Amino acid sequence: MKKFLQSEWMSRLIDALLPVFATLAALIIGAVMLLFLGVNPIVAYKALWDGAFGSGNAFAETLVKATPLLLVGLGICISFRGDVINIGGEGQMIIGGILATWIGLTFTGLPGWLAITLALLAGFLGGAIWGGIPGYLKAYFNVNEILSTVMMNAIAVQIMNFMMRGPMLDPIQAAKASKIPQTARLIEAFRLARWSPTRLHLGVLIAVILAILVYILLWRTTLGYRIRAVGMNPLASRYAGIKVPRYIVMSLLLSGAFAGLAGAIQVYGVNYRMITDGSASGFTGNAGFNGIVAALFGQLHPLWSIPASILFGALLVGANQMQRVVQVPSALITALNGLVVVFVVSSEFLRRRRQRQRLAHAKMDDAPPDKTSQPAEASA
Amino acid sequence: MDFTIILQAGIASGTVLLFATLGELFSERAGVLNLGVEGMMLIGAMTAFSTTIATGNPWIGVLAAMLFAGLISQIHAFIVITLQADQVVSGLSLTFLGTGISLVLGEGLSKAGTVSLLPNFSIPLLTLIPIIGKIFFTDQSILVYIGYLLVPLSWYYINHTRPGLHLRAIGEYPSAADALGISVFRQRYFYVFVGGMLAGLAGATISLAVSPGWFSELTTGGQGWIAIGLVIFAQWDPIRAAVGAYAFGALRRLILDIQGPVLLLGFANPFYYNPYLGFFLQMLPYLFTVVVLVIGSREAMRKRIGAPAALGNPYVRGERGK
Numbered sequence: 001m002k003k004f005l006q007s008e009w010m011s012r013l014i015d016a017l018l019p020v021f022a023t024l025a026a027l028i029i030g031a032v033m034l035l036f037l038g039v040n041p042i043v044a045y046k047a048l049w050d051g052a053f054g055s056g057n058a059f060a061e062t063l064v065k066a067t068p069l070l071l072v073g074l075g076i077c078i079s080f081r082g083d084v085i086n087i088g089g090e091g092q093m094i095i096g097g098i099l100a101t102w103i104g105l106t107f108t109g110l111p112g113w114l115a116i117t118l119a120l121l122a123g124f125l126g127g128a129i130w131g132g133i134p135g136y137l138k139a140y141f142n143v144n145e146i147l148s149t150v151m152m153n154a155i156a157v158q159i160m161n162f163m164m165r166g167p168m169l170d171p172i173q174a175a176k177a178s179k180i181p182q183t184a185r186l187i188e189a190f191r192l193a194r195w196s197p198t199r200l201h202l203g204v205l206i207a208v209i210l211a212i213l214v215y216i217l218l219w220r221t222t223l224g225y226r227i228r229a230v231g232m233n234p235l236a237s238r239y240a241g242i243k244v245p246r247y248i249v250m251s252l253l254l255s256g257a258f259a260g261l262a263g264a265i266q267v268y269g270v271n272y273r274m275i276t277d278g279s280a281s282g283f284t285g286n287a288g289f290n291g292i293v294a295a296l297f298g299q300l301h302p303l304w305s306i307p308a309s310i311l312f313g314a315l316l317v318g319a320n321q322m323q324r325v326v327q328v329p330s331a332l333i334t335a336l337n338g339l340v341v342v343f344v345v346s347s348e349f350l351r352r353r354r355q356r357q358r359l360a361h362a363k364m365d366d367a368p369p370d371k372t373s374q375p376a377e378a379s380a
Numbered sequence: 381m382d383f384t385i386i387l388q389a390g391i392a393s394g395t396v397l398l399f400a401t402l403g404e405l406f407s408e409r410a411g412v413l414n415l416g417v418e419g420m421m422l423i424g425a426m427t428a429f430s431t432t433i434a435t436g437n438p439w440i441g442v443l444a445a446m447l448f449a450g451l452i453s454q455i456h457a458f459i460v461i462t463l464q465a466d467q468v469v470s471g472l473s474l475t476f477l478g479t480g481i482s483l484v485l486g487e488g489l490s491k492a493g494t495v496s497l498l499p500n501f502s503i504p505l506l507t508l509i510p511i512i513g514k515i516f517f518t519d520q521s522i523l524v525y526i527g528y529l530l531v532p533l534s535w536y537y538i539n540h541t542r543p544g545l546h547l548r549a550i551g552e553y554p555s556a557a558d559a560l561g562i563s564v565f566r567q568r569y570f571y572v573f574v575g576g577m578l579a580g581l582a583g584a585t586i587s588l589a590v591s592p593g594w595f596s597e598l599t600t601g602g603q604g605w606i607a608i609g610l611v612i613f614a615q616w617d618p619i620r621a622a623v624g625a626y627a628f629g630a631l632r633r634l635i636l637d638i639q640g641p642v643l644l645l646g647f648a649n650p651f652y653y654n655p656y657l658g659f660f661l662q663m664l665p666y667l668f669t670v671v672v673l674v675i676g677s678r679e680a681m682r683k684r685i686g687a688p689a690a691l692g693n694p695y696v697r698g699e700r701g702k
Contacts, residue, residue, distance in 0.1 A: 033481075033484070037484070085468055087472070137670070137673075137674065141674050141677055141678060142677040142678070142680070142681055143670070143673045143674055143677045144609075144612060144673060144677070146415065146468065146608075147605060147608055147609045147612070147669065147673055148670050148673060150602065150605040151605070151606075151609070151666040151667070151669045151670050152666075152670075154602055154663070154665075154666040155663050155666050155667060158659040158660065158662050158663040159659070159663075161659050162656060162659040162660070165656070165659075166656050279598075289476070292472065293473075293476070296469060328484070329483060329484045329487040331479070331480050331483030331484050331487075332480060332484050333480070334476055334479055334480030334483065335476070335477050335479075335480025335481050335483075335484060336480070337473075337476050337480070338419075338473045338474065338475070338476030338477030338478075338479075338480055339473075339477060341469065341470075341472070341473035341476065342455065342459060342470065342473045342474075342477065345459060345463075345465040345466060345469050345470050345473070346459055346463050346465060348463075348465055348466075349463035349464060349465060352464075
C-alpha cells in the first residue's frame, strides 16, 4: 500500500485532486459557519446545488456567470505568470464596458456583426489602457502594481458614475425626474446571440476559444515565453537580452485587456446597457476579484481555468438560491471563496513537501549501497 | 468654510489610516506582507459595532475588534510563516475571507441604530494654543489621542529598543537573527498579530468614532489598501506614516466638506452640490495614492533604501540565501 501511495502515478493524481480537497475543506468550514448562523447546512448546500445545476436554465446561468470569471482569469494567468499581480480587474472591466457601450450607442448604423466586433475590440482596448497604466508605472517608476491597480479600480468607478449620470445618461432617464444612472439600451441587432430561452450567450464560446488561444500564447509563442521568463527570473531574463520593463507592461496590459473584454461581453451578452449602483460590483458582480480566485484555483493554467470558473460561477449562482431558501447572506460565498484560496495555497505546501520526499527517495534508490555511513538523522 | 474645522475632522479620519498603516508597518518590518488589511478592518468595524450594541460598552467593542481581527490575521501568519506559501495570494484571500465574514455576521446591523460611542474630550491648556490647539486637541475622540501616543512609541520601539532591533533583524536578515537565537517564526507570528490588532482598531475607529455605524463594505471603502500604499510612502517609518495618514485624512474631509458652502473664498463655489465635479473629487484620494506611490518609489530608488530585505520571502531554516 505504501509503495502504491508513493508511486509516480498516484502522487500525480493526488496533486491533481488537491484543489478538490481544498474546495471540500472550504465547504466543511462553510457548513460550520452555517450551523453557527442556525441554518441546516445540508438544506443550504442542497439549495446551492439546485441553484447552480438543478435545471438546464440554472446551468446556463452558471455558465453566464462563469464567463467573466474565465475572461478575467485568463488575464490573471498571463500576469501572474509574469510575476505581476493584477488586482485591477474590476476597473478594467468597467473601462472596457464603457468604451464598448459607447461604440454600440454611437455607431447605430453599422451592421450588427461589425458593431459587435468593434465593441469587443474597444472593450479589449479599454481594459488594456487601464491595465497598461499601472504596468507602465511598475516598469519605469517601480510603483507597486498591487496598490496602483486597486486605486485604478476606485478611479474607474467614479468615471463610470460620472458617465452614467452625465454624458452617457439614457435620454429617457434624462427626461424623467428619477434619472436612474444608466445608459440607453443597445439596439437588438447589436446583442450577442442567445440560446433562448436561457440567457446563455455567444460570449461563453468566445471565452473558451480565448482560453485555448491564451494557452498557445503562453507556451507556444515568443511573447508568452518572455513573459514567463521575466516572471520566473527577471535578472536572468535581462542578461538573456529580454527587455524586462517592456514585458512587465505587456503582461499587465494583456491582463487588463481580457478583463476589459469581460466588461464588454457583460454589456453585449447580458445587460445590453450599463447601469451603476455607485459601486464597482453593481456592474462587475465582483468578477474582477473572483476571476483571480478562479485562475489561482486553476493553477494559473488557461485550460484548467475553464472548469475552475464554472465551479465559482456555480457557487455564485447557487449562493443567490441559498439566500432565497435559507435566508443566509450570499456574502457567505465571498468568505468561502477566500477559504478555497486559503486551502489551495496551503495545499501547495503539502505538494512541495511530497515533491521533496520523492526527490529524496529517488536519490536513495539511485545511490550505491553504502553500509558504512549512517543517515545524519539517525545520530540526532 | 472654516479650514481648522476641516483639519480637525481630518485628523480624526486620518487616525483610521494611522492605525492601519502602523499595523501593516509592523508586519512588513518583520518581513510579512499582509494584503488582508481591508478585510481585517471590516472585521474590526463590524465586531466593534455589534459588540458595543450587545454590551453597551464601546471599550469591550474595541477590545473584541482587536482580538477578532488579530485572530483572523493568524490565518495569514500560519499560511505564510509555517506553510511558507505565497504572501500575496494568502493576503488577498484574507481580504475575501474578512469581507465575507464581516458581511455575513454584519447582516442587518446597518439598521441597528445608534450605539454609545467612545468619549470625545479636549486637552486642557493644549487646546489654548492658537490653531494647533483647535485642530489637534479640541473635542477629539480618545482614540485620536491614543494615535498621537502610538506614533512616537512605535518609532522609539522600532529604532531604540532591543525587541525593536530584533524586529528589524527578522525583516532584514532572518537567518542572521535566527543564528543569534531570535525565534524568527514566533516573532513573525507576533508582529502579524500586532498588525491584525491595529487593523481591527482602525476598523473600530470608523464604526465607533469617525463615522459611526455599519455600512457593509462601504464602511472602509478601500482605506485598507490606501494604508498599504502609505507604508511604502512612509518608507517603513512610523513618523512619516503619521504624516501621510493625517494628510490623507484631511484630504478626505476636505473633499466631503468642500461641496457644502455656496461661497468659497468669496467666489461662487464650483463644487457646490455639483454631482459631476463630485465624482472627480471622490477620485482624488485614489489618484493621490498613486502619486504618493510614485514619489515614495522614486525616493526609495534614489536613496537606495526600501522595503525590508526579507519582505515577502518565507523563512526556511537552513536554506541558503536570505
